[in-house]
Amino acid sequence: MTKxxxxxxLRRIKDSLPDGSMHRIADELNVTTQTVRNYFGGSNYSFGKNCGLHIxxxxxxxxxVLDNTQIYDMAIRILEEENKK
Known part of the structure; x- marks a missing residue:
């Protein structure tokens, strides 16, 4: 599913995430932290991959256009958890 x-x-979502979220997402999805950063607009492809993000x-x-929404969906879930606190 694309979004x-x-x-x-996308950057507002990234900037709203609590500390440690990049590592949490990376660990749960079994990707590098840099891959998660690249998803949110980073560009270090020596240590991370492109996860279906087209600007x-x-x-x-x-x-x-997000071809793969796993990282996005997880970020939204983390933000919803934070809002419940």
């Missing part, structure tokens, strides 16, 4: 959001919204120029930082 389309703006790049700025097209446009308003609000551009349009992001």
């Amino acid at each position: 389309t959001i703006t790049f700025n919204e 097209e120029p446009g308003p609000d930082g551009g349009i992001v």
Whole structure:
């Protein structure tokens, strides 16, 4: 399932995550922490992979098409957990 959001919204989600979330997501999905960072707009592909993120120029930082929403879904779940606290 794909999801389309703006790049700025993706960065807002990343910036809202509590400390340790990148490691938690990486551990649970069995990927490197840098792969998770790359998903949120990083670009260090020496230590991480591209996880199906495509950025097209446009308003609000551009349009992001997420081919794989596992990392996104987990980030949203973590934010929902934090909001319940």
